[in-house]
Amino acid sequence: MAPLSSWLQVDPKSHFSIHNIPFGVISTAEESKPHVAVAIGDHALDLHVFAQENGFSALSIIQPHQHVFSEPTLNAFAQLGRAMHRVVREYLQSVLLKDGPFKNVLQENQQLQQAALVPLEKCKMHLPMFTNDYTDFYAGLNHAYNVGVLFRGPENALQPNYKHLPVGYHGRASSVVVSGTSIKRPNGQILADPQKKEPMFSPSKKLDIELELGCFVCKPSSLGDPVRIEDAPEHLFGIVLMNDWSARDIQAWEYVPLGPFNSKNWATTISPWVVLMDALEPFTAKGITNDTQVLPYLDEKDRKSHYSIDLSVSLTTSSGTASSIGKTSSRNLLFSFPQMLAHHTIGGCPFNVGDLLGSGTISGESKNEKGCLLEQTDNGKTEIALEGGEKRKFLEDGDQVTITGCCGTEDGGLVGFGECTGKIEPAVSMSF
CATH class of the missing domain: 3.90.850.10 (Fumarylacetoacetase-like, C-terminal domain)
Structure with missing residues (x-):
């Protein structure tokens, strides 16, 4: 099966292809409080900003839980369970997919791109989860x-x-x-x-x-x-x-x-x-x-x-x-x-x-x-x-x-x- 392609330019050798979409916790110059993001190529998609700007408008199941993306760890998102993780990841893949079903969410939304897509070099990374044991x-x-x-x-x-x-x-x-x-x-x-x-x-x-x-x-x-x-x-x-x-x-x-x-x-x-x-x-x-x-x-x-x-x-x-x-x-x-x-x-x-x-x-x-x-x-x-x-x-x-x-x-x-x-x-x- 041929690899999926994103409308966002991603180095073919990148660990963070559209097939991945790993989750982490970042802070930026614009938002110093740690919050949730995913990695795509050499960018982070800031899910705190993405959620605030109605990026999850086409995924009703996550809307009551969007606050988890503003948390300083992934614990709250993780606790939503494997089924929710799967749905959110697949939705984000669809949003990033070249000519995908949700082009209007991000691909054709320059304002949201500028606000939510942050070069990884400008992100400070934090421990992704709070660990008790x-x-x-x-x-x-x-x-x-x-x-x-x-x-x-x-x-x-x-x-x-x-x-x-x-x-x-x-x-x-x-x-x-x-x-x-x-x-x-x-x-x-x-x-x-x-x-x-x-x-x-x-x-x-x-x-x-x-x-x-x-x-x-x-x-x-x-x-x-x-x-x-x-x-x-x-x-x-x-x-x-x-x-x-x-x-x-x-x-x-x-x-x-x-x-x-x-x-x-x-x-x-x-x-x-x-x-x-x-x-x-x-x-x-x-x-x-x-x-x-x-x-x-x-x-x-x-x-x-x-x-x-x-x-x-x-x-x-x-x-x-x-x-x-x-x-x-x-x-x-x-x-x-x-x-x-x-x-x-x-x-x-x-x-x-x-x-x-x-x-x-x-x-x-x-x-x-x-x-x-x-x-x-x-x-x-x-x-x-x-x-x-x-x-x-x-x-x-x-x-x-x-x-x-x-x-x-x-x-x-x-x-x-x-x-x-x-x-x-x-x-x-x-x-x-």
Whole structure:
């Protein structure tokens, strides 16, 4: 099927084609209060202005709810449910479609175009959703195996439970930040000499990235009521790119017996545009085949709940030189977001609108498909070569990491996520 065309000029290589229409939260010089927009090409369609100027005149179902586009987060819109998300997105596609059924709304309305179409470079991006709770999973099988080999050897790389359930831990929602936010290197306890088991206070010396996807919840659940696996997709709003920064040396000392704490709670960066589940539907795929039969409450019965998202990571040093340091696919996950949600609620844990699920680090099988430096450098035993002759074992101050992700290959039909970027700043200086 040929890609749809918009009357608005859109670069054929743009992540934000008319097939996408991702939702985000912007502010502008004209409207400093954060509010809702969608991305199309190199513009944002300001839905706050669009709604005020009667842009939804041909979509009666959303008219009683137009206030959601003036909110500072996407939570109110998300809570309207998957059916409403679908209708609104399809309507906006029709409004932007070349010679579409609603030409009078925007294509032939120069005044509204000037008011509601804002170049992305003039938009300040904000966190798209208010998040009460954040849970990070460990669903990347190749990553889990590679890390297990590093610390336990190939015979015991995966714990006995790994293929039976999506392993996860509760993260810290207060440190989830939007792309472009600077990241301070964390301080903590690390072992100067692992043989002595005596820690020292220090900035992390093994600062790492974690290439992940994040998924927002749009439908709440009640305390004590599990979400059934067949119903889980209706609870999911959309997906973002995620870098769940990790301090490996702090983690090595603290994680026994209760798991990561200060090594993981200091920053999680997400991309600002939420790609709706319906936009990803044409790219559904199967993940890694599980050779273990899961219990019935996790059994999706061959439903395709993963996505073919091509993921890339680049590192730009303080010298300004950029290097590609990894490429992989989101198909390298063992468990899907519906399975993560179903498992998370099986004991009765309730979810709120805006809660965030992290996939865990996504790695492929080859060396250039590894989603973190821990894997790429064998925990600092080797170095990776960067453009311009520089090398890295772990991140240095001034390094900027950028994650990108995109579905599809056809010009004019790409469904992408934009960028998820963070730059490392020096740790806070503390004296005792």
